[in-house]
Amino acid sequence: MATTSAPEQSVSPIIVPGQLTLRTIRGKNGPFTVGRLVTPIGKFAVKDAELEQYPEGKYDGEFIIRYIFPKSYPVGDGMRFEIRANLDGMTLNGIDKLSRDEARSFATQDVDPLDEELGTQPAATPAKSAKASTPAKHAPVQASADPLVDTTPFGVDAPTPAAAAAPGSTEDGDAALFGLLWPLGESVKLDSTIDRRALRAQIARLGELGFALDFKTQEWSRQAELQPA
Known part of the structure; x- marks a missing residue:
């Protein structure tokens, strides 16, 4: 514990x-x-x-x-x-x-x-799981069965959370997922005090809907590009 x-x-x-x-x-x-x-x-x-x-x-x-x-x-x-x-x-x-x-x-x-x-608390990592193969860049990434082992090769984007984490991809599902933020405008700022699992589902869904995060304003904008470093 x-x-x-x-x-x-x-x-x-x-x-x-x-x-x-x-x-x-x-x-x-x-x-x-x-x-x-x-x-x-x-x-x-x-x-x-x-x-x-x-x-x-x-x-x-x-x-x-x-x-x-x-x-x-x-x-x-x-x-x-x-x-x-x-x-x-x-x-x-x-x-x-x-x-x-x-x-x-x-x-x-x-x-x-x-x-x-x-x-x-996740179970201890089995010794044999440490020998994980590294897929080539841009190849499909398969998660390890152990939750503590990061099998994502550096430079490859991890897939979004499972679609089941969100209420659905329909308008009704989006309304349930985003709550008071729905309907979404051209920009939206997420509430990070909500349940973390729901927050992750909102983040994944915004990406699917064509939103991108501007880290300087900390807002998601439709078809926006990240500010240059």
């Missing part, structure tokens, strides 16, 4: 410059995003739901840290310990692609934040 110290919330959030590095990992629930924030006051893991919207890469900007807390959770036959930062907002200035080494610096045996929220 993972243990978490109670977050210590400061009197007021701290605003710091820094660089947020995001990596997309595939698990049993589909792709999920983990982050690493490097600031003048320290280096932190970040797994806020807000980050689910952003493609992997390195983002420079200013970050509002709500609180910092230690976190531990089981990984394989042991435990992982990290210091996490919970964000209250951010202003992003630019994005750079991850190098292969930077992508590999992230642990592939990371726990999906959705599993943490649901209180489920």
Whole structure:
């Protein structure tokens, strides 16, 4: 069972410059995003739901840290310990692609934040599963049966979550999926405080509907292009 110290919330959030590095990992629930924030006051893991919207890469900007807390959770036959930062907002200035080494610096045996929220812990990784074949670039990507093993080769986009995660692709299904945001306008800003599984389904559906995220405005726009780095 993972243990978490109670977050210590400061009197007021701290605003710091820094660089947020995001990596997309595939698990049993589909792709999920983990982050690493490097600031003048320290280096932190970040797994806020807000980050689910952003493609992997390195983002420079200013970050509002709500609180910092230690976190531990089981990984394989042991435990992982990290210091996490919970964000209250951010202003992003630019994005750079991850190098292969930077992508590999992230642990592939990371726990999906959705599993943490649901209180489920994946089973330990079988030793034989570590020998996974690497498909060629642009070849169909098949997920590992183990939720902690990222079998997506670097540079290949992971597929969107299963269609079953969304209520449906019809207008009625979209209305149920987006709730108060429906009908969608030319731009939409998602509410990251909703259930994380529903948020992922909204993100996947927006992509199917031809929306793209502008990370600077943090809004999805129809047929929009991402701002240049």
